[in-house]
Amino acid sequence: MEKIVITKFGGSILSNESEYSRIADHIKNLTEQGVGTVVVVSAMKNVTNSLIKLISHPVQYRAILSWIKEKYEFALKGACNGGCKEEFFEAFKELVTELERVAWAIGVLGEVSPKVKDYILSFGERLSSIVMCAALSSKGVPCEFLSGFDAGIVTDDNFGEARPIHEISSRLSRAKILPLLRAGKVPVVTGFIGGTLDGAITTLGRGGSDYTATLLARYLGAEEVRLYTNVPGILAADPRFVDNARIVSKLSFKEAMELAYLGAKKFHPRTFEPLLGTGIRVRVTSINEPNGGTVIDDVGGPPPLKAVVALTDLALVSVEGASMVGRLGTAAEIMRAASASGVNIVGIAQPVSEVSITLVVRDQDADNLVSALKGLRDGFVRNVNVKRDVSAAVVVGEGLRNMGILRDVLSRAIIDRAKLMLWYVGDSSITLVAESDVIGEIVRSLYEEVIGNG
Numbered sequence: 001m002e003k004i005v006i007t008k009f010g011g012s013i014l015s016n017e018s019e020y021s022r023i024a025d026h027i028k029n030l031t032e033q034g035v036g037t038v039v040v041v042s043a044m045k046n047v048t049n050s051l052i053k054l055i056s057h058p059v060q061y062r063a064i065l066s067w068i069k070e071k072y073e074f075a076l077k078g079a080c081n082g083g084c085k086e087e088f089f090e091a092f093k094e095l096v097t098e099l100e101r102v103a104w105a106i107g108v109l110g111e112v113s114p115k116v117k118d119y120i121l122s123f124g125e126r127l128s129s130i131v132m133c134a135a136l137s138s139k140g141v142p143c144e145f146l147s148g149f150d151a152g153i154v155t156d157d158n159f160g161e162a163r164p165i166h167e168i169s170s171r172l173s174r175a176k177i178l179p180l181l182r183a184g185k186v187p188v189v190t191g192f193i194g195g196t197l198d199g200a201i202t203t204l205g206r207g208g209s210d211y212t213a214t215l216l217a218r219y220l221g222a223e224e225v226r227l228y229t230n231v232p233g234i235l236a237a238d239p240r241f242v243d244n245a246r247i248v249s250k251l252s253f254k255e256a257m258e259l260a261y262l263g264a265k266k267f268h269p270r271t272f273e274p275l276l277g278t279g280i281r282v283r284v285t286s287i288n289e290p291n292g293g294t295v296i297d298d299v300g301g302p303p304p305l306k307a308v309v310a311l312t313d314l315a316l317v318s319v320e321g322a323s324m325v326g327r328l329g330t331a332a333e334i335m336r337a338a339s340a341s342g343v344n345i346v347g348i349a350q351p352v353s354e355v356s357i358t359l360v361v362r363d364q365d366a367d368n369l370v371s372a373l374k375g376l377r378d379g380f381v382r383n384v385n386v387k388r389d390v391s392a393a394v395v396v397g398e399g400l401r402n403m404g405i406l407r408d409v410l411s412r413a414i415i416d417r418a419k420l421m422l423w424y425v426g427d428s429s430i431t432l433v434a435e436s437d438v439i440g441e442i443v444r445s446l447y448e449e450v451i452g453n454g
Helices: 017-032 047-056 058-080 086-109 114-121 123-138 166-182 208-220 253-261 330-340 363-374 403-413 436-452
Strands: 003-009 035-041 143-146 186-190 193-195 201-203 224-228 250-252 281-286 289-297 307-320 345-349 356-362 383-396 420-425 429-435
Touching (some): 003 017, 003 208, 017 035, 017 058, 017 123, 035 166, 058 086, 114 123, 123 186, 186 208, 208 224, 253 383, 330 345, 330 363, 383 436, 403 429, 403 436, 429 436
Parallel strands (some): 003 035, 035 186, 143 186, 224 281, 250 289
Antiparallel strands (some): 281 289, 307 356, 420 429
């Protein structure tokens, strides 16, 4: 075993039994090259959403369970192609029975705690790991399927967005996985899932399978993480507005973290944090072009501008009040109110006069935020106004630190001054908020600037 590579396969490509078989062929090829390969799998396509629906509509659990069971059973039989050991079918049956029991229970109770919700959501990845290991076994590749917790990922008990306890997880992951690799086995690990010290299942948040992969890379000292998707790399423009956008060849972790926060490729926001300063690189690619795609590391590289992303379905919430001027902690108090109401702030802008603060939020969160802000103590908030039908275009690239490039980007964006509402600069990005009817035009214009700096 010359090197360790963490490979992660998302739900976008785990759609049917033939995909599991195709992935198994790819993994077999890696192992035959002497690469110590760890496989991280997501749930099959649309399964996590179906489990969420089961939680929110428990009276429909029978129909939802039937669909999930049939989907995985068909995938398991097809991936085996008559060449699997009975243990995979027994494990599958046991897990489905377990899911049926808990689904029946919430159907009776009609409510679900965060702890039980994580438990239910874990079944998509757990079933997927059985199918993946069965596909590998049918091709003569020794493997072992593990939940994230079984693989050593120990977290706190913040169910839904659990945080790994690195010191414990690193020790346990190495103790569990390295002996399997030395024995020539492929560990197949569920993404998205960890567990508390007392064994309760936790989830890392949507997109958490990528995060699982980078955590294991850090713990095991891997050489590379390969995130396989249905697109051969990260696109330089939002495909909703730009056809045939080019693939970004290189990104720094800072740039990738900006894109993750913006929801590009549905990365978990913390995907790249474990790898900062480790020398481990990430390759976002497809199974058809495993050595191509987008390479992400500490250094990055040219061009100075990497991508333009659109955020739609936003709202602007403006907070005004004369008594806000010179009042210490005003912004912090407003942010605390937003956090307490479960609202994620996409952006914030405040003029020098301090008489107002404008928050950019998801449209669906605007009403909750308004209610929270109107309830702030001391009455320093006079008015709270909402502007809907708003979108944002975000350009990402460390080249924005160059004032000439920043000026060029801004000049490109001002297509209609009346509809460009505000803009703000991050560490390696610039966000431009405008009325939704012009955002496509702004994105296309900014993409020309990205290409022009390439």
